[in-house]
Amino acid sequence: MRHKVNIKGAIIPSDVQWIYDLFGMEATSPLSVSKEIETADGSDLEVIINSGGGSVHAGSEIYTMLMDYAGDVESKIVGMAASAASVIAMAGRVKMSPTAQMMVHNSSTINQGDYRSMDKASQMLQVVNKTIANAYRIKSGMSDEDIKSMMDEETWLTPQDALEKGLIDEIMFEDQVKFAASSGPTNLIPEEVINGIRNGMLKQQDPAAAIPQANALTEETVKKMFAEFKEEMLNSIKPEEQPKPEDEEPTQNDSNAAQAAKNHLRGFFLNL
Numbered sequence: 001m002r003h004k005v006n007i008k009g010a011i012i013p014s015d016v017q018w019i020y021d022l023f024g025m026e027a028t029s030p031l032s033v034s035k036e037i038e039t040a041d042g043s044d045l046e047v048i049i050n051s052g053g054g055s056v057h058a059g060s061e062i063y064t065m066l067m068d069y070a071g072d073v074e075s076k077i078v079g080m081a082a083s084a085a086s087v088i089a090m091a092g093r094v095k096m097s098p099t100a101q102m103m104v105h106n107s108s109t110i111n112q113g114d115y116r117s118m119d120k121a122s123q124m125l126q127v128v129n130k131t132i133a134n135a136y137r138i139k140s141g142m143s144d145e146d147i148k149s150m151m152d153e154e155t156w157l158t159p160q161d162a163l164e165k166g167l168i169d170e171i172m173f174e175d176q177v178k179f180a181a182s183s184g185p186t187n188l189i190p191e192e193v194i195n196g197i198r199n200g201m202l203k204q205q206d207p208a209a210a211i212p213q214a215n216a217l218t219e220e221t222v223k224k225m226f227a228e229f230k231e232e233m234l235n236s237i238k239p240e241e242q243p244k245p246e247d248e249e250p251t252q253n254d255s256n257a258a259q260a261a262k263n264h265l266r267g268f269f270l271n272l
Contacts, residue, residue, distance in 0.1 A: 002074065003040035005033060005047045011054030011062070011084040027054075030061040037065060044072040047092065053083025056107050056128055060084075063135060066091035076172065077102065086167075087132055090139040094168040096159040102167065105154035107132065140166035 009026030020027035028051065037045070047066065053059070066073050066088070073092030081089040081096075082103035089102070096102070107128040111121040133147045142150075142165060150165075162168045 002044045002046035002072075003036070005036040005040075005045050007033070007047060007049040007051050007062070007085060007088055009051060011051060011059045011088070013055055013058050028062070030058055030065065033062050033065060037069060040071065042071050045069060045074065045092070047073060047075040047088075049075060049077045049081045049085055049089050050079030051082070051085035051088075052080055053085045053103075056084050056087075056132065058084065059087045060131070063088050063091050077168070087135045090135040090167070093170075094139070095170045095172050096162055096168045097172050098159050098174070100159060102157040102162050103155065104136065104151050104157070106151050136167065142166065 007028050009028060010020070012020060012027045012029050014029040014031035017027065017029040017031055045066070066075075075089050075092050075094045077089055077094065077096040077100045079097070080101050080103070082101070083105060086102050086104050107125050109121060109125060111117060129148070129151060133144060133151065136142060136147050136150075137144065140147075157165070157167070159168065159171045163171055
């Protein structure tokens with residue numbers, strides 16, 4: 001079982017964590033993450049991220065701790081990974097919710113003094129930008145020029161954008177089986193029947209053919225699969241919604257109810 005580590009709220013220095021805790025404000029510091037890592041005691045980590053960023057140095061320390069961790073690290077961006085939080089997200093295997101966002105930009109600071117002080121502040125910020133870019137480069141393999149351009153423009157990324165750039169490894173839920181919303185399972189047609197009909201394997205087009213198709217679904221097989229729920233399916237259709245019979249006479253083996261069911265199913269399958 002993976003040990004969860006939450007990266008939520010502002011990314012802050014450890015020495016002000018108590019102030020945020022005092023006011024009940026969600027925040028993450030290197031100290032809080034370090035405690036969780038100690039509790040994990042070498043077990044795999046699941047890092048849950050929803051943060052707009054904060055202190056670049058605190059973010060760097062957290063990123064380094066996660067990268068240096070002996071166990072497996074899986075990061076999940078569930079809401080936002082912006083600024084310093086996007087740096088933290090580069091640790092381990094990264095998944096991103098289809099509704100989440102990532103934002104990367106240059107570092108910033110507040111400074112005062114003469115032109116020499118301002119020049120020094122500018123040089124410092126450019127160095128910080130280069131170190132931040134290292135996390136994105138190691139994760140994605142992007143060029144320094146592309147990363148610098150992305151940071152200069154304060155780039156907001158969708159999950160698809162982040163995946164294309166190699167900043168994440170996977171978009172969550174995309175490979176899950178899609179389920180149908182229904183008041184009950186009785187009206188659901190078995191998936192193998194739908195796939196058989198879609199693939200043109202319901203029955204041979206030429207009844208006189210001597211060799212049957214491999215894995216072909218015969219009419220008898222379909223009738224057997226429908227036997228348990230056909231009547232419930234028909235009863236679920238309101239009288240005004242009953243499909244009108246087509247201009248064809250029921251076969252000798254078809255009851256009126258069976259013919260109506262076939263017409264209803266035929267209309268359903270044509271809409272697939």
